[in-house]
Amino acid sequence: MSYAVKEIFKTLQGEGAQAGRPAVFCRFAGCNLACDFCDTDFTGGDSFATAAALADAIEQVWQGAREHGFVVLTGGEPLLQVDAALIEQLHGRGFEIAIETNGMFDAPAGIDWLCVSPKSIDGLKLQRGDELKLVYPQDDVPPEAFAHLPFRRFSLQPMDGPALADNTARAIAYCLAHPQWQLSLQTHKYLGIR
Numbered sequence: 001m002s003y004a005v006k007e008i009f010k011t012l013q014g015e016g017a018q019a020g021r022p023a024v025f026c027r028f029a030g031c032n033l034a035c036d037f038c039d040t041d042f043t044g045g046d047s048f049a050t051a052a053a054l055a056d057a058i059e060q061v062w063q064g065a066r067e068h069g070f071v072v073l074t075g076g077e078p079l080l081q082v083d084a085a086l087i088e089q090l091h092g093r094g095f096e097i098a099i100e101t102n103g104m105f106d107a108p109a110g111i112d113w114l115c116v117s118p119k120s121i122d123g124l125k126l127q128r129g130d131e132l133k134l135v136y137p138q139d140d141v142p143p144e145a146f147a148h149l150p151f152r153r154f155s156l157q158p159m160d161g162p163a164l165a166d167n168t169a170r171a172i173a174y175c176l177a178h179p180q181w182q183l184s185l186q187t188h189k190y191l192g193i194r
């Protein structure tokens with residue numbers, strides 16, 4: 001299959017459990033949802049004919065020590081396109097692979113850090129993983145709906161936008177009252193990096 005990719009760039013992971021870690025971000029084009037709080041442009045970009053071609057492009061952007069290679073597959077919704085062939089090609093180039101997904105599609109085996117960021121309760125297919133990162137608050141998608149699921153880390157991330165300050169205060173209060181959850185800040189926005 002071919003892969004539609006909006007952009008590939010190297011930066012520091014800004015949010016969640018891996019915040020601060022150098023990574024190549026591969027942002028896939030397209031999403032199955034249209035959240036009104038979405039802060040990501042995932043339209044347009046390039047097409048890669050094969051998994052090997054896309055993995056080559058990611059490797060070119062990394063240009064760092066191979067043993068620390070880290071790629072974050074994101075979107076849009078990456079699981080509309082990520083498949084076993086791409087996982088194999090990236091692992092073959094020494095990359096540790098993280099993915100950030102809304103959790104509504106099955107994931108191929110072998111992903112090293114599976115981060116699910118639910119946008120609804122009903123459609124959630126991926127009910128286990130490494131990190132559950134919830135944008136907060138979302139109507140009808142409360143943290144309590146996910147607290148019982150087998151994830152290693154629970155991150156609560158204030159929703160960006162005009163109410164960010166209020167949302168941050170609410171997220172802090174929630175974490176303090178429910179210490180299973182850790183605050184996730186979008187540090188790249190504070191730092192002015194991508």
Ligand code: SF4
Pocket residue numbers: 031032033034035037038039040042075076077102119
């Ligand atoms: S699931 Fe994520 S990428 Fe897709 S529209 Fe919602 S916030 Fe944007």
